[in-house]
Amino acid sequence: MTEIEWWDYDDADEMAAAVAGDIQFIIESAIDARGSAVIALAGGNTPLPAYKLLAEAKLDWKKVTIIPGDERIVPLGDPLSNVTALAKIFLPKGARVKPIVPEATKDYKAAGRSADALMQDLHWPLDFCLLGVGTDGHTASIFPGPDYEEAVAGPKERRALGVMPDPLPPEAPVARVTLSREAIVTARAVMIAVTGQAKRDIIEKAIKQGPLSEYPIGRVLADVELPIDIHWAA
Numbered sequence: 001m002t003e004i005e006w007w008d009y010d011d012a013d014e015m016a017a018a019v020a021g022d023i024q025f026i027i028e029s030a031i032d033a034r035g036s037a038v039i040a041l042a043g044g045n046t047p048l049p050a051y052k053l054l055a056e057a058k059l060d061w062k063k064v065t066i067i068p069g070d071e072r073i074v075p076l077g078d079p080l081s082n083v084t085a086l087a088k089i090f091l092p093k094g095a096r097v098k099p100i101v102p103e104a105t106k107d108y109k110a111a112g113r114s115a116d117a118l119m120q121d122l123h124w125p126l127d128f129c130l131l132g133v134g135t136d137g138h139t140a141s142i143f144p145g146p147d148y149e150e151a152v153a154g155p156k157e158r159r160a161l162g163v164m165p166d167p168l169p170p171e172a173p174v175a176r177v178t179l180s181r182e183a184i185v186t187a188r189a190v191m192i193a194v195t196g197q198a199k200r201d202i203i204e205k206a207i208k209q210g211p212l213s214e215y216p217i218g219r220v221l222a223d224v225e226l227p228i229d230i231h232w233a234a
């Protein structure tokens with residue numbers, strides 16, 4: 001059973017500072033140990049304050065490669081594009097920010113195969129993966145439902161998959177590409193950052209459900225061998 005530690009904060013700003021500090025330490029350790037760091041960062045809104053603080057860190061950014069842990073299948077520059085948000089923050093620091101969706105396409109399964117090919121040149125396992133969680137228990141873009149089985153139980157060699165969530169999430173009603181469960185759970189470090197009681201409740205329920213959880217986050221957490229920190233602000 002994965003060792004899970006909750007880190008609770010009075011507010012999101014306090015959490016952002018702690019998350020930024022932890023990610024900085026992980027990046028520094030990866031560079032010390034292997035000369036570079038390849039990290040996957042969650043999309044969505046919760047982690048943005050932490051990313052802005054992290055970008056201020058004195059790091060050897062040219063040795064850091066950042067990919068979005070999942071991506072909406074939209075053109076670069078679209079407000080829904082996760083890599084666009086990450087590029088705005090980290091490209092000016094000299095980091096390599098790598099899109100995982102080559103171009104917007106209606107064929108989301110082809111986009112998933114392209115993403116998988118795009119990521120073959122990265123060193124694996126990832127040095128770090130930051131996950132967000134939705135109130136339906138999704139993480140990255142592994143959503144409950146039919147795609148879940150492929151993303152969660154998909155072929156081990158796949159690092160990315162195209163998914164069409166059903167129903168489409170209201171905040172980003174588009175097809176997506178996501179890191180596979182395998183790519184996530186084999187990372188050298190996995191961390192979660194969430195806010196609000198609803199997400200805390202769904203994660204705690206998912207952890208209790210264990211490896212057969214109805215929630216993707218439960219299945220991912222059950223399969224990660226390393227200790228996981230869950231940062232939470234009310």
Ligand code: 6PG
Nearest residue numbers: 043044045046132133134139140
């Ligand atoms: C995405 C994310 C997704 C996100 C959760 C939480 O592209 O939407 O990667 O998994 O982390 O939906 O999003 P918020 O932080 O915006 O609530």
